[in-house]
Amino acid sequence: MRGVSATSLAQVLDTVGGVTADGAQGVAVGTDVFAVVGALDANPVLRRVLSDPATESDAKAGLVGTLFGDKIGSGAVDVVVAAARGRWSAGRDLSDALEQAGVQAVLSAADSAGSLDTVADTLFAFARVTTSDPELRQTLNDRTASVEGRQVLVSRLLGDQADDVVLALARQAVASRGRSYETAIAAFAQDAIAREGRLQARVVSAYALGDDEKQRLAGALARKYGRDVHVDVTVDPNVIGGISVEIAGERIDSTVSTRLADARRALAG
Incomplete structure (x- = not known):
């Protein structure tokens, strides 16, 4: 998101951080926010009303309370009210921001754990x-x-x-x-x-890497890129041997299949 939507998203996420500070209510808050996202996706008119910059913020906050106050928890209500008070470049930005808020609320529980x-x-x-x-x-x-x-x-x-x-x-x-x-x-x-x-490293290997191998690879990549790395491995027997890594917009390919393909291209001139 850009412009006013980005500013409003930051405010919504700040609210999420406040209502899920210890992570204890994260899943409940996130699930309730997801329910509101579903309601907005199913009712474009309501979404337009809540994202209309011409409507007073207090009026939109009151509407949120009327529609959802007895259906979702107070933490989720605070998040939705924060979104309704924001300014959005497009109505869909409101729903997208709420989904992101719900994801972060749920993840706060995992973060705490x-x-x-x-x-x-x-x-x-x-x-x-x-x-x-x-x-x-x-x-x-x-x-x-x-x-x-x-x-x-x-x-x-x-x-x-x-x-x-x-x-x-x-x-x-x-x-x-x-x-x-x-x-x-x-x-x-x-x-x-x-x-x-962390950075994400997408790894393709001919076989499933063991925990020790993943840790060594993550450590090597962390030293190269200066940040902790999460290694996600996909097994593909077609690569024959070696591994391929995509990280931070770069591709590191040491698979046998790639080397063979390079050799064939070289021989073909």
Whole structure:
């Protein structure tokens, strides 16, 4: 976001920080905010009213209280009121800002528990499951099916493997909001990494790296780029050997398949 929307987003996120200071209510606040995002997406007229710069801020805050005050918790109400009082370049910016606020509220719980890295790993892994199964991918991205039904499916797929933070974010990704399910859930994982101040390294390897190997690779990349690094590994037997790393806009490719391809191009002249 840019301009007035960026300023308003910062104010909304400040409010999130205030109501989730200890992380204890993070998931509850985030889930409630996600519910409001769904309501705004389903009701463009309401979204326009709450983002209309010609309407008094107090009037918009009062409307939020009337519509949502008895449906969501007080912390979530404060966040939505902060958004309604803001100024937005476009109505959709209001909904986008609230979704970001909900994500940060949920992640505050993982931040407090010291589990942001685990959350990111789990979300990235689930995104890979989605993309590797065409039928599942189609189902989760089917906008003719109800959001609630697809969220139930996500809950069943994750089962006991996911904590409340992962479950809340994986369920919200179903809403899509202009992007595919796998793109949305990967973006939420990246938000978890960014909250830790880390860089993301996308690694492709011929085999699954062990924890020690991942730690050594993360350490080497951290020394090179001057920041802690989260390593996300995708296994692809087609690379034959070695690894490929994408980080900070750079690509480091030491796979055998790439070297062979380079050699073939060199021989072809």
